[in-house]
Amino acid sequence: MSDWTDRLPQAARNYVADRRLDEVECIVADIAGVARGKAMPASKFWRQDKFYLPNSIFLQTITGEWADNPSGAFTEPDMILTPDFTTATAAPWTADWTLQVIHDAHDQKGNPVPIAPRNVLKRVVELYRQKGWKPVVAPEMEFFLVARNTDPNQPIIPPMGRTGRRAAAKQAYSMSAVDEYGKVIDDIYDFAEAQGFEIDGILQEGGAGQVEINLNHGDPVALADEIFFFKRLIREAALRHDCFATFMAKPIEGEPGSAMHIHHSVVDLETGKNVFSDDHGRETEAFLHFIGGMQRHLPAAIALLAPYVNSYRRYVPDFAAPINLEWGRDNRTTGIRVPISGPEARRVENRLAGMDCNPYLGIAASLACGYLGLIEQESPRAECLGDAYMSQDELPYNLGDALDLFNESKPMRDVLGEEFAAVYEAVKRNEYKEFLQVISPWEREHLLLNV
Incomplete structure (x- = not known):
């Protein structure tokens, strides 16, 4: 042994x-x-x-x-x-x-x-390596702590905090809000330490009981492994304290959804330098091509970034969710954001992915968009300098439409692998068909006696 x-x-x-x-x-x-x-x-x-x-x-x-x-x-x-x-x-x-x-x-x-998701991500990383590049990612995980829900017919509600009150919404960045369920957070830290995971930060998000955990940047496969482990870790920590942790994109009606924002940069294997910055610290053509690839190919990748019918409930206006393909520097209303950083850390943030996506596939699809932009030397549209929430909708409205776009995108299917793409589409078509057979409470309430 x-x-x-x-x-x-x-x-x-x-x-x-x-x-x-x-x-x-x-x-x-x-x-x-x-x-x-x-x-x-x-x-x-x-x-x-x-x-x-x-x-x-x-x-x-x-x-x-x-x-x-x-x-x-x-x-x-x-x-x-x-x-x-x-x-x-x-x-x-x-x-x-x-x-x-x-x-x-x-x-x-x-x-x-x-067709193994981890192998799909390895395939994309290998495509970068063959061009002399190494992709680097830094994911952000958002999730909700909610009261135990043992009856799917009942709506999900926030958990009870230490004060005896339900967790409140609209408390972004509040330390006292995090303290309400501090024992869960303590266990998350303890479990993460035992597992050798480094948490960059934990903060309260805008939803009732909504938490964000940031991870340090690193290798895409290693970070996807960590998110895969973290989801179980967080669920187990919540169960210890009589609540659930959920990574649904939109678990509570009227509350914001949960995203998995993905920060990307690309390193030159020979020089070890960030290809998004030149020797004088300025933005490079590669930086703009990466953004251009995201703008062009993200619609075809949405089926992997938003993989369930519930995922599209997050893509609604006025809930702090990016529902556009605009890009901007330090602009959180854009779907593609360039955070403030020094030249060596210049990066592109994809804000479209939901926390319900498979981390291997979400990161693979996001990197695939940037890779295609680099290969095709795709130029982005002009930077959005205002409120991108007012932009025209460019994303699919439901899983069926997203799968149609995925089916029609030969470049995306080539990068991810045609055999995987066929299996993924078959699984998701099956799920969507099954969902369409379910009669919702809204239909019973408004249609039963009125139409």
């Missing part, structure tokens, strides 16, 4: 030091970003170098149904899953001593499974 634990990151080694490790969770992210895999005794894990799962896990919808396999026969061949020991991290909320390890997914010929 000592040889095996020597391969773990330091935080994981610290967690199991002088302890009897009980269990290892061997996991991959499915299309929704849900952890799938097997838990096994640690004594068994260190005696094997791989295990098997059917590739059909990537055809499962969020409701547990199965989409038709676009490639034809539904034979469910096994994938070979091998541990990526760099991802090993604690599961500090469990009753015993447990580690989680993300696994790489290959087919039986040793090729990366093209």
